[in-house]
Amino acid sequence: MKPLDMMVADYNAEYLGISRLCLMENAGKSLAQEISYINTSGKVIIFTGSGGNGGDGFVAARHLLNMGFKVKIILLTTPSQIKSKDSLQNWKVLENMGPYLSDLEIEICTDSSQINFESLGDYEDILVDAILGTGIKGLIKEPVRSAIELINSSNSITVSVDIPSGLNPLNGDISDIAVDADYTVTFHRPKSGLEKASKENIGKLIVCDIGIPREAELFLGAGDLLRIKTRDIGAHKGANGNLLIVGGSKEYAGAPALAGLAALAAGADMVTIVCPETASIPIKSYSPDLIVKGLPGDFINPEMVETILNLSANADSILIGCGMGREELSCEALNKLVQKLIGSEKPIVMDADALKLVEKDLVKNYGDLIITPHRGEFKLFFGEKSSVMLFDLQEEISAFQSISQQIKGTVLLKGKLDMIFKGKEFRMNKTGSPGMTVGGTGDCLAGLVSALRSQGHSSWDCACLGAFINGRAGELAEKKFGYNFTASKMIEFYSEAMKHDF
Structure with a gap:
C-alpha cells in the first residue's frame, strides 16, 4: 500500500465517522500489545517525532504503563512543534500524567548533544522508533540523525512504528540513514516500501488491524482530495492544464459550453472548444474565458479532422462527444479522429454521443481512455442486449466490472451510486443530489474529469x-437552492467541493 493511499484511507475513515484520534488510539494500543508479546515486562524507551508516528508512540506509552512496563518518552522536538492535532492531544495527556507516575519519564531533546547513551539510563530492554514513519523528506536532520545512530548502536531490541525511520515508505530505499529494526509494527496494510526493503532493515514485519473499514477504501471520500496536485507557484500560463473539447452541433451548443466552464472551475488554465460554426456564437456567449474555434458546418464532419488534430498538438487532454449529435458524417469523423489521437498517445475522455458513435474495437486496447456513460450509454457502448442484474448490488457490480474489462481504459458509470472500473480496480461514489437529474450535469462531470487529466492526474484518479467532486458540488448546490438548481449553478460550487479541512 502506497503511503498516500494509507493517508487517504485514514481520512476516508473519518469521513465515514471514525475519528483519526480513534484510529491513533487503536494503533498505539496495538503497538503496546505487540511489545508486550516481545517482552512481558521491563523498560521501554520510545523515541518520538512531531508527526502522527509520534502520536502512536504517545498512546503506546499509556498502554504499556497499564501493562506494568516502565516507560521513557524522548521527544525529539519541542511540544509546540508537534504537527498533528491528534498527536498533540495525546502528548498533553502524557504531560498531565507525568508528574504523578514514577514509571513514566519524559525527556525533551532538541539538540544532538542531548542524544547519548546516558540519556538511555537504565532503560535497555526495548527501544521504540516512533520518529519519522512515512513522513521522511530528504536528508535526516539533527537531533533525529543522532537518535537513529544511538538506536542502531544499542544492543536493545528495536521496534519501529509503521516503517523504520529513514526508510523511504514508497520504494524502501535509504538515501541517508535509517533505523535497523528487529521488529516493524505497521498498521492496516504493509506500506509499499516495506515490501521492497531489506529484511535487515525491517526485521520481523507485524501488521495490525486498527479498525479502518473496507468501505474507507471502496467508497470515495474527502480523503481522496489529498490526491489533487498542488500548483507550482512559479508555473506559467497553461502549465495547469490545456484542454481541447470537440463537440457541439447546430442543435446542441450548451453541452460543450458547460463542459468547458466546468473544466475552468476545476482549475484548467486553458480550455479550447472546437465546434461547428453554427454553434460557436452561442458557446462564446457563455463566457469570454472559453476559447472557441468554429469550423464550417452544422455538425462535426470529416473535413474538420485535420484542423482538430492540429489544435490537439498542444492539448494535454481531449474531451470528445458533448453535444456532438449522431449524424453519419459525425460518426465517420469521430472514428478517424480517435484513431489519430490514439496514434499520438493523447489522453482521451469520451462522453455522450461519442459513446454511441465510436467503434469499440478501435479503443478497447487504449489504456489512456476514460469513458463516462450512464447505464443506457454503457449498454450501447458495450453492445449489451440483455439487462444487467438489478436485484443484488454485489451481482450487479460483478456484472458491470466483467463487462468493463472488455476495454483497457477507465469506465466511470454514472448513476445514483457511481461505479468506477479499470481492470480489477473498483471504487464507488455516493455523493450527489436528486437535483442533479437536471440536464447538463453529465457534461459538467466530463469537463471536470478532462480538466483533471490535463493537469497530470492518472486516468484512474x-x-x-471527478465523480466525488461533481457529486459533492451537487450536494452543496442542494443546500443553497434545494433541488431546483441548474448545471451552471452547480459548477459554482466546484472550488468548495475540492477543498479539504486537513
Missing part, C-alpha cells in the same frame, strides 16, 4: 475524483 481523474475518474474517481
Whole structure:
C-alpha cells in the first residue's frame, strides 16, 4: 500500500465517522500489545517525532504503563512543534500524567548533544522508533540523525512504528540513514516500501488491524482530495492544464459550453472548444474565458479532422462527444479522429454521443481512455442486449466490472451510486443530489474529469475524483437552492467541493 493511499484511507475513515484520534488510539494500543508479546515486562524507551508516528508512540506509552512496563518518552522536538492535532492531544495527556507516575519519564531533546547513551539510563530492554514513519523528506536532520545512530548502536531490541525511520515508505530505499529494526509494527496494510526493503532493515514485519473499514477504501471520500496536485507557484500560463473539447452541433451548443466552464472551475488554465460554426456564437456567449474555434458546418464532419488534430498538438487532454449529435458524417469523423489521437498517445475522455458513435474495437486496447456513460450509454457502448442484474448490488457490480474489462481504459458509470472500473480496480461514489437529474450535469462531470487529466492526474484518479467532486458540488448546490438548481449553478460550487479541512 502506497503511503498516500494509507493517508487517504485514514481520512476516508473519518469521513465515514471514525475519528483519526480513534484510529491513533487503536494503533498505539496495538503497538503496546505487540511489545508486550516481545517482552512481558521491563523498560521501554520510545523515541518520538512531531508527526502522527509520534502520536502512536504517545498512546503506546499509556498502554504499556497499564501493562506494568516502565516507560521513557524522548521527544525529539519541542511540544509546540508537534504537527498533528491528534498527536498533540495525546502528548498533553502524557504531560498531565507525568508528574504523578514514577514509571513514566519524559525527556525533551532538541539538540544532538542531548542524544547519548546516558540519556538511555537504565532503560535497555526495548527501544521504540516512533520518529519519522512515512513522513521522511530528504536528508535526516539533527537531533533525529543522532537518535537513529544511538538506536542502531544499542544492543536493545528495536521496534519501529509503521516503517523504520529513514526508510523511504514508497520504494524502501535509504538515501541517508535509517533505523535497523528487529521488529516493524505497521498498521492496516504493509506500506509499499516495506515490501521492497531489506529484511535487515525491517526485521520481523507485524501488521495490525486498527479498525479502518473496507468501505474507507471502496467508497470515495474527502480523503481522496489529498490526491489533487498542488500548483507550482512559479508555473506559467497553461502549465495547469490545456484542454481541447470537440463537440457541439447546430442543435446542441450548451453541452460543450458547460463542459468547458466546468473544466475552468476545476482549475484548467486553458480550455479550447472546437465546434461547428453554427454553434460557436452561442458557446462564446457563455463566457469570454472559453476559447472557441468554429469550423464550417452544422455538425462535426470529416473535413474538420485535420484542423482538430492540429489544435490537439498542444492539448494535454481531449474531451470528445458533448453535444456532438449522431449524424453519419459525425460518426465517420469521430472514428478517424480517435484513431489519430490514439496514434499520438493523447489522453482521451469520451462522453455522450461519442459513446454511441465510436467503434469499440478501435479503443478497447487504449489504456489512456476514460469513458463516462450512464447505464443506457454503457449498454450501447458495450453492445449489451440483455439487462444487467438489478436485484443484488454485489451481482450487479460483478456484472458491470466483467463487462468493463472488455476495454483497457477507465469506465466511470454514472448513476445514483457511481461505479468506477479499470481492470480489477473498483471504487464507488455516493455523493450527489436528486437535483442533479437536471440536464447538463453529465457534461459538467466530463469537463471536470478532462480538466483533471490535463493537469497530470492518472486516468484512474481523474475518474474517481471527478465523480466525488461533481457529486459533492451537487450536494452543496442542494443546500443553497434545494433541488431546483441548474448545471451552471452547480459548477459554482466546484472550488468548495475540492477543498479539504486537513
